[in-house]
Amino acid sequence: MDTFPVTKKAVIFIDRDLFPTPHNGGKLKLLPLEVVPYPSDLSFPLDFTHSFIISDRLELAKNLTTRGATLLFILTSRGLTTLSKLPPQDLAFHNVEEALDWVIEHPRGIEDFQLKLTLGAQIIKKGGLVAFPTETVYGLGANALNEEAVARIFEVKGRPLHDPLIVHVQGVGEIEELTTTIPPAAEKLIERFWPGPLTLVLPKSPLVPDVVTAGLPSVALRMPANPWARELIRLAGTPIAAPSANAFGRTSPTCARHVEDQLGGRYDYLIDGGSCRVGVESTVLSLVGEMPMILRPGGITREEIEAVIGTIDKKNFENLGSPSSSPGLLPTHYAPRTPLVLVRNIGAYAKRPDVGIIVFQKSLQKILGPSITLSPRGNLREAAANLYRAMRDLDAMNLTLVVAEKVPEEGLGAAINDRLRRASKSARKRGI
Incomplete structure (x- = not known):
C-alpha cells in the first residue's frame, strides 16, 4: 500500500x-x-x-x-x-x-526580514538613504563617512545644517576610529549602557566629516540596543549617521507607517522592524567639558548615569545657548500639526469636544473630547513608549487643540516633559 x-x-x-x-x-x-x-x-x-x-x-x-x-x-x-x-x-x-x-x-517571517536588511545595507554602501528601526525611534540613515549621502539626509528632512547628527555603530571597537579620546567616564558608561539609548559626545577624529557634526569638534556616538539595527550597520560595513526618520521638527516615528506618512518616496528604502520599544530618543551626554552634562534627556535617566560616574552638571539643558550642541535641542521640535499645549491640570479643557487630551494616568475628570492615557498604571516607561503614538493619533483627528498633562519630572518623566515642552513651543508663540 x-x-x-x-x-x-x-x-x-x-x-x-x-x-x-x-x-x-x-x-x-x-x-x-x-x-x-x-x-x-x-x-x-x-x-x-x-x-x-x-x-x-x-x-x-x-x-x-x-x-x-x-x-x-x-x-x-x-x-x-x-x-x-x-x-x-x-x-x-x-x-x-x-x-x-x-x-x-x-510571508516567510524573519527570513524575508533578513533579506531586507541585506538590501538596505547594500543601498547604504552605495550612498543611499535607508529608514530603519532602533529601540528609540526610526532613523533615516546614511553612510556616516560619505559627505554627499549625509548631506542628502538634511535635504530630505528639511533639517538645518547646524543641527548635528548621531553616528550609530555596531561595536565598541568602531568608536576608536571616530574619536580622538575615550575618557574613563565614557568607558564606564559604555560598559553599563551600551548597547542602549545613550549617546555620548566625544572629541571627533578627522575621519568624521564636518557635515555630520555641524562643524563642531565633537561627535555624538551611539550603539543601538536593537540587534537588527546593529546587524544593518554590520552588513553595511560602515557607521551610520541617522536622525529620526521624520520631517524636521515634527513628531518622531515609532513604526514604519509613521515614516511612510511623513517621508514616503523621499528615502531609498524602508525596513519595517515593528514598533520601537523605548519610544523616545536617546539621552545625549557630553563628555567634552569640565563636567559631564546631559544635552538632551532620553531613554537613560540622569539618576542611572550618576549611579555609574557620579554627579553630572546640573545646568539646564534648555538654556545651553547653542542649539547645535546636540540633536533635538532646537526650541521647536517634535510637534504635531495640531497646536499642542502642556499643562499641569487639564480641567480647563475637559469639557471641550474639539480638544484632544493626553493624560499620564486615568483621569477622574469627565473628558468630552477624545483622550489617550499614556499609562493606566502610572509607569513612566510605558508612558514614554506610548507618547509619540498618542500625539500622532490625536493629530489625525482634525481637532482645534491637543492638551498634554505634564508627567512627574523624575526618571523618564524628564524626557517626556522635554518632548512635550518643545512640541508646545509653536503654540505658545501664537498665544494659544
Missing part, C-alpha cells in the same frame, strides 16, 4: 483576547496564510517554523515559539508589563493591524 507524506500547514495564530477586531477584519483577506484564534486545537499537521503567533502574552506564545513559530508581540497595556522580558530580536507592534501588515510584507 502506497503512503504519501503528510503536508504540514503554516498559519497565523492570533491571541483570542486580540481577535477579531473591527479594524483588521478586511486585512485578513490579504494575508498569505490562514488565521487561527489561539489557544486552539493543534491536532492538524503544522509547519511551526513558517507560522506566526500574534499575542501580548509571552507565556501563552511560548508553547508555539519553542516549536519554531515567529512571535509578533503586541504592545497593549498588558503587553507592556512584560516587555522587559521580550527577547531583543523579537519584533513588537503597536497593534494587531500593524503586525498583520508586517506578515503581508514578510
Whole structure:
C-alpha cells in the first residue's frame, strides 16, 4: 500500500483576547496564510517554523515559539508589563493591524526580514538613504563617512545644517576610529549602557566629516540596543549617521507607517522592524567639558548615569545657548500639526469636544473630547513608549487643540516633559 507524506500547514495564530477586531477584519483577506484564534486545537499537521503567533502574552506564545513559530508581540497595556522580558530580536507592534501588515510584507517571517536588511545595507554602501528601526525611534540613515549621502539626509528632512547628527555603530571597537579620546567616564558608561539609548559626545577624529557634526569638534556616538539595527550597520560595513526618520521638527516615528506618512518616496528604502520599544530618543551626554552634562534627556535617566560616574552638571539643558550642541535641542521640535499645549491640570479643557487630551494616568475628570492615557498604571516607561503614538493619533483627528498633562519630572518623566515642552513651543508663540 502506497503512503504519501503528510503536508504540514503554516498559519497565523492570533491571541483570542486580540481577535477579531473591527479594524483588521478586511486585512485578513490579504494575508498569505490562514488565521487561527489561539489557544486552539493543534491536532492538524503544522509547519511551526513558517507560522506566526500574534499575542501580548509571552507565556501563552511560548508553547508555539519553542516549536519554531515567529512571535509578533503586541504592545497593549498588558503587553507592556512584560516587555522587559521580550527577547531583543523579537519584533513588537503597536497593534494587531500593524503586525498583520508586517506578515503581508514578510510571508516567510524573519527570513524575508533578513533579506531586507541585506538590501538596505547594500543601498547604504552605495550612498543611499535607508529608514530603519532602533529601540528609540526610526532613523533615516546614511553612510556616516560619505559627505554627499549625509548631506542628502538634511535635504530630505528639511533639517538645518547646524543641527548635528548621531553616528550609530555596531561595536565598541568602531568608536576608536571616530574619536580622538575615550575618557574613563565614557568607558564606564559604555560598559553599563551600551548597547542602549545613550549617546555620548566625544572629541571627533578627522575621519568624521564636518557635515555630520555641524562643524563642531565633537561627535555624538551611539550603539543601538536593537540587534537588527546593529546587524544593518554590520552588513553595511560602515557607521551610520541617522536622525529620526521624520520631517524636521515634527513628531518622531515609532513604526514604519509613521515614516511612510511623513517621508514616503523621499528615502531609498524602508525596513519595517515593528514598533520601537523605548519610544523616545536617546539621552545625549557630553563628555567634552569640565563636567559631564546631559544635552538632551532620553531613554537613560540622569539618576542611572550618576549611579555609574557620579554627579553630572546640573545646568539646564534648555538654556545651553547653542542649539547645535546636540540633536533635538532646537526650541521647536517634535510637534504635531495640531497646536499642542502642556499643562499641569487639564480641567480647563475637559469639557471641550474639539480638544484632544493626553493624560499620564486615568483621569477622574469627565473628558468630552477624545483622550489617550499614556499609562493606566502610572509607569513612566510605558508612558514614554506610548507618547509619540498618542500625539500622532490625536493629530489625525482634525481637532482645534491637543492638551498634554505634564508627567512627574523624575526618571523618564524628564524626557517626556522635554518632548512635550518643545512640541508646545509653536503654540505658545501664537498665544494659544
